């Protein structure tokens with residue numbers, strides 16, 4: 436089989452990226468509604484909002500935000516027993532991130548979708564999504580193991596803890612998924628609000 440040469444754009448970037456611009460207040464309110472819906476167990480409502488935000492971000496040429504929103508729609512779909520839709524939306528997130536040359540950026544969020552599918556007993560869908568993610572990572576010259584090692588190394592360099600939730604949009608803040616700018620500053624991957632470690 437033809438194997439692409441390893442290509443690792445992230446190696447040549449300076450550590451810490453400039454923050455993405457924060458989203459509009461209307462989008463922040465929609466995010467809050469989606470995270471609240473998920474917290475009270477209304478996965479279908481959460482999925483619908485995240486999906487809509489993903490499409491809107493895509494239309495507005497904000498691909499990374501779109502990928503994050505589609506991955507989150509997929510997570511809600513997995514929790515809400517809609518495994519086919521979860522694979523479709525998470526696959527879209529992988530595709531968008533791969534197109535940006537950053538499939539590793541979305542790997543932790545898609546990993547959460549894979550785990551949720553497995554926990555719910557949707558093994559075939561979990562395996563399908565896993566192979567799509569692996570293919571995108573391989574095409575970018577990396578792998579899930581390498582992404583995990585990179586995240587673990589980054590975790591080791593940080594001090595303090597993230598607050599559990601984003602104050603602006605109510606999203607849970609996961610250390611492997613927020614955008615880090617330096618050892619103590621990050622921004623929310625959903626709404627772009629700055630976050631300080633405690």
Ligand SMILES: [Zn+2]
Pocket residue numbers: 601602603604605606623624625626627628
């Ligand atoms: Zn936020």
